[in-house]
Amino acid sequence: MKMRAAVLEQFGEPLVVQEVDLAEPKQGEVLVKLHACGVCHTDLYTASGADPTGYAPCVLGHEGAGVVEAVGPGVESVVKGDHVVTLFAPECGECLHCRSGRTNRCLAIRDMQGDGYLPDGTTRLSRDGAELRHFMGTSTFAEYTVMPEIALAKIDKAAPLDGASIFACGLSTGLGAAIYTADVQQGSSVAVFGCGLVGLGAIAGARIAGASRIFAVDLAAGRLEMARHHGATDLIDPSKLPEGEDAVTAIKALTDGFGADYTFEATGNVGVMRQAVESAREAWGLATMIGVAGKGETLDIVPRFLITGRRVTGSSFGGVRGRTQVPLLIDRWLRGDVDVQALLSHRITLDEVNTGFDLMHHQDGIRTIIGFD
Structure with missing residues (x-):
């Protein structure tokens, strides 16, 4: 089928919206008609050329929500008409990691996905007979996408798809970091560094x-x-803050000199990451790193902060098991636990995708949504 998509032709250059071909779903795959897609920092990071694992040409986008249009052979968990959220972090339920119950880092399709291919080592995207690679296994800057069944979360049809799209990455990452990765406890103190979508999700999750x-x-x-x-x-x-003070001293002053029980870093700045560690409480403070640092950057931690009891951990997609727990997070939204609509700051068309990147550069708003309706 023919469809329109935003193609990354060259790193550092604007995306080009053009007509491309999308093949029918194969074994275990699903065709999804996209209704909304968030413009995420990860898309910008790859488009800029800063991502050492990036490749071009490809169709970017990974924060999508839509409706199942058709299913390939062997698909059992979704049918035509189901509402779904796309998952760059799949959940097969069968690999060692999925069966362990200790992580959401599914192993099933990681290698092929990282190289821009679907599980069988081929693509469903092409242009003038030449293949186009997928991005993060999703490629949602497009009117349609074909994805593995294990990378789709079936959600309640009552959830508006524009809001549901940000659960595909940013919002779930923040909520999950607090609820699942750190397991924030009732009555505790929490510090969140960075109040973009991920940080706001961590704040909502802590609440x-x-x-x-x-x-x-x-x-x-x-x-x-x-x-x-x-x-x-x-x-x-x-x-x-007064001269000589920083966020660490401020947080300690507000916690009787001890620091917060849980801290979260959601900027990707390694200097801020260090502050998240240093503002965690001695003896049991847990610092969770959510932000993605630049290529080659390292985090320096004074060992004294660790041997006195602080712990540091990372969080991938908030520790959320996509097919199992994204629907549960969306249910929380529908119950009124999270004000999702307040996070949707700009709405654009696919043709305006580069405007979405410009808004992100200027930190204008929280999340820009591409609408396909």
């Missing part, structure tokens, strides 16, 4: 988990106010 105090750290007044809306009790703008 849902019952944290008594939530410190939001950001340089943008608008994002700090959004953090308050989603559950932050204390707002910290490091640029407005």
Whole structure:
């Protein structure tokens, strides 16, 4: 079939919206008509050429939601008409990692997915007879996508698809980091560094988990106010602190000198990551790294902060098991636990996809949504 898609032709250049070909789904695959897609920092990171694992040409996009149009042979978990969220982090339920119950890092299709192919080592995307590679196994900057069944989460049809799309990456990553990875406990104190979509998700997740105090750290007044809306009790703008003070000293001052029980870093800045470690409470503080650092960057930690009891962990997609737990997070939204619509700051068409990147460059809004309806 013919469809329109945003193609990354060359790193560092604007995406080109053009007509491409999409083949029918094969064994274990599903054709999805996309209705909405978020413009995520990971897409921009790859398009810029900064991602050492990136490749071109390919169809970008990974934060999508839509309706099943057709299924290939062997597909059992979804049927035509089901509403789904696309998953760059699949859940096969059968590999060692899935069966362990200890991680969401499914092994089933990782190698092929990382190289831009579907599980059988081929693509369903092409242009003028030449293959186009998939991105993160999803390629949702397009009117349709073909994906493995194990990389789709079936969701309640009551959930608006524009809001559901951000559960495909950013919002689930933040919510899950607090609820699943860190397992924030009721009555605890939490500090979140960075109040973009992922950080706001962590704040909402900490509130849902019952944290008594939530410190939001950001340089943008608008994002700090959004953090308050989603559950932050204390707002910290490091640029407005007295000379010689930083977010670490501010958080310690607000916690009787001890630091927060849980800290989350959602900026990708290694200097901020270090602050997240240093502002975690001695003896049991847990610092969770969510942000993606630049190529070749390293995190320096003074060993004293670890041998006195602090722990550091990472979180991939918030530890969320996509097919099992994304629907549960969306159910929380439908129950009123998360104000998703407040996070959808801009709405654009596929032809305006590069505008979505520009808005991200200028930190304008929280999440830009491409609509296909």
